[in-house]
Amino acid sequence: MPRSIRTPITNTTGTPRTLRHLPYALIGLLRRRVVIMTLMAGVNDLKSLRNILTSSIDSIIDVCEKQGEDFPRIEVPADPSELTQDGIRSDPQVRGAILLGVSAAAQLIATLQPPQDYLTMCSARYTVSGCICAAERLHLAETIRKAGSQGIHVDEIAKHNGAHPGKLARVLRYLTTNYIFQETAPNVFAHNIVSSLLDTGKDIDEIKRDPIAKFDNTNGLAAWASMYTDDCMKSCSYLDVALTDPTSAHSEEFNEASIQLAFGFKEPLWEWYERPENLLRLRRFGVAMHGAEKLQPPEAVLTTYDWDSVPIGATFVDVGSGIGTVDIAIAKMRPDLKIVLEDRPQVIAQAKEHCYNLAPELVASEKIQFIGADFWEPQPDLVRGADIFFLRHICHNYSDKYATKLLKHLRDAAKPTTKLVVMDSVMQHACRSPQRSSEEHESELVGYKPHVAPEPLLANFGLANVLAYDLDLVMLNNLNANERTIGEWRELFAASGWKLTAVHENSMNRMFWPAIIAEVA
Numbered sequence: 347m348p349r350s351i352r353t354p355i356t357n358t359t360g361t362p363r364t365l366r367h368l369p370y371a372l373i374g375l376l377r378r379r380v381v382i383m384t385l386m387a388g389v390n391d392l393k394s395l396r397n398i399l400t401s402s403i404d405s406i407i408d409v410c411e412k413q414g415e416d417f418p419r420i421e422v423p424a425d426p427s428e429l430t431q432d433g434i435r436s437d438p439q440v441r442g443a444i445l446l447g448v449s450a451a452a453q454l455i456a457t458l459q460p461p462q463d464y465l466t467m468c469s470a471r472y473t474v475s476g477c478i479c480a481a482e483r484l485h486l487a488e489t490i491r492k493a494g495s496q497g498i499h500v501d502e503i504a505k506h507n508g509a510h511p512g513k514l515a516r517v518l519r520y521l522t523t524n525y526i527f528q529e530t531a532p533n534v535f536a537h538n539i540v541s542s543l544l545d546t547g548k549d550i551d552e553i554k555r556d557p558i559a560k561f562d563n564t565n566g567l568a569a570w571a572s573m574y575t576d577d578c579m580k581s582c583s584y585l586d587v588a589l590t591d592p593t594s595a596h597s598e599e600f601n602e603a604s605i606q607l608a609f610g611f612k613e614p615l616w617e618w619y620e621r622p623e624n625l626l627r628l629r630r631f632g633v634a635m636h637g638a639e640k641l642q643p644p645e646a647v648l649t650t651y652d653w654d655s656v657p658i659g660a661t662f663v664d665v666g667s668g669i670g671t672v673d674i675a676i677a678k679m680r681p682d683l684k685i686v687l688e689d690r691p692q693v694i695a696q697a698k699e700h701c702y703n704l705a706p707e708l709v710a711s712e713k714i715q716f717i718g719a720d721f722w723e724p725q726p727d728l729v730r731g732a733d734i735f736f737l738r739h740i741c742h743n744y745s746d747k748y749a750t751k752l753l754k755h756l757r758d759a760a761k762p763t764t765k766l767v768v769m770d771s772v773m774q775h776a777c778r779s780p781q782r783s784s785e786e787h788e789s790e791l792v793g794y795k796p797h798v799a800p801e802p803l804l805a806n807f808g809l810a811n812v813l814a815y816d817l818d819l820v821m822l823n824n825l826n827a828n829e830r831t832i833g834e835w836r837e838l839f840a841a842s843g844w845k846l847t848a849v850h851e852n853s854m855n856r857m858f859w860p861a862i863i864a865e866v867a
């Protein structure tokens with residue numbers, strides 16, 4: 347018989363023993379409960395992750411049903427709307443749900459898997475990069491596209507590239523196992539939504555005729571994947587050497603990084619790209635920068651900064667403009683602005699051509715002007731006293747030593763009201779400790795609120811935000827440079843005569859490529 351329903355034993359005072367001992371019993375019960383609750387913390391985490399996952403998916407389904415739009419299936423090649431703001435993933439409710447859902451799903455995998463399996467799996471991730479690199483080199487995406495949804499047998503694929511069919515099958519099955527391509531029948535492969543983005547859209551014979559031009563005039567995503575899995579993966583394989591080598595371990599020099607050790611060259615990366623044998627790498631890099639555009643909403647540059655606050659007729663200088671990827675859109679939105687593209691003379695020659703092709707009237711009317719300059723030197727007279735110095739994806743290419751030098755030159759050329767608008771990531775710590783909030787809680791900083799994920803997710807949303815951390819490692823490996831936290835941005839600006847005043851978030855991903863605003867200190 348259970349103890350609780352036994353007849354109470356009465357003592358000499360006449361008080362039932364169970365009642366006399368009630369306070370102790372209660373304390374014991376509570377203690378047990380606390381112990382059980384503590385012991386069940388793992389189960390509670392699983393429940394929380396499940397709930398986040400369920401509510402995120404419900405939220406996405408809700409939008410799809412209200413809009414009468416299906417969610418893209420993984421088996422189907424990507425629709426062009428994936429890369430524009432028309433796609434369902436651009437809907438603000440869906441974006442938020444994706445961030446939480448992916449974060450919960452990734453954490454669930456790390457939680458559920460035996461840790462020895464998870465560690466081994468992570469240790470072998472280079473295999474995904476290696477297989478993507480091989481798939482690109484063998485033009486598998488272009489070959490498989492021609493077969494359509496029923497797919498193509500590896501024996502047929504091998505006829506196009508001379509590879510061993512059995513080895514090809516294993517590479518493709520490995521990628522398929524990682525949700526890139528699909529196996530529609532044994533050894534028969536077709537595209538899925540992810541693999542279709544590796545396709546340049548070109549004919550295989552055209553690529554073979556001029557392999558150097560493979561990525562020219564494409565959307566840049568295949569170029570981006572190729573660059574990541576070639577130069578970037580290979581340089582990362584020397585990270586351990588770079589972190590322990592006496593020359594590179596504490597170096598801030600951009601020619602003393604992992605990539606120099608991996609490929610055995612001494613010059614900066616940009617100069618290495620310009621060697622004749624690296625022509626493909628050079629051309630691929632330019633196109634890959636366009637690919638990077640697809641990682642943020644297309645409207646991001648136009649919506650992330652408050653362009654209405656820019657005075658009529660203001661001078662806007664795009665420092666390190668590249669070919670002017672964003673400047674035409676800005677010029678069309680604000681035709682009153684005087685827009686100056688500033689880059690190395692070789693790049694400015696390309697920029698003139700690019701802008702003239704897209705908007706001849708803006709170039710002819712000198713609404714857009716061009717200046718070949720070296721930003722390690724004092725700024726040219728034409729841009730002194732500019733209203734805005736705009737630097738997109740520039741500061742993250744340099745360690746503090748060099749970023750400070752560059753920003754000091756801009757400070758010297760500024761007038762008291764000049765604004766510095768920087769577009770690079772604002773990195774977050776992975777923890778939710780008090781130190782973190784003291785660094786990042788900046789009430790006077792307009793628009794900036796650290797975006798902290800709900801428990802039990804990693805505070806920085808973990809893998810759901812990993813693109814920014816990937817890029818940070820690329821900067822470390824290739825340039826001895828880094829992405830920066832809000833505290834690091836503040837220190838960088840302070841060291842170069844500027845004051846951090848605001849952050850305008852990118853609506854797609856609150857950490858990735860916001861506008862970071864500074865004023866003259």
Ligand SMILES: C[S@@+](CC[C@H](N)C(=O)[O-])C[C@H]1O[C@@H](n2cnc3c(N)ncnc32)[C@H](O)[C@@H]1O
Pocket residue numbers: 635665666667668669671688689690693719720721722737738739740743
């Ligand atoms: C990563 S790209 C960014 C291009 C552009 N801001 C964008 O967002 O597409 C870096 C740019 O900095 C330019 N750059 C590198 N060193 C430079 C220098 N010393 N002076 C001027 N521009 C330079 C490069 O030519 C390149 O166009």
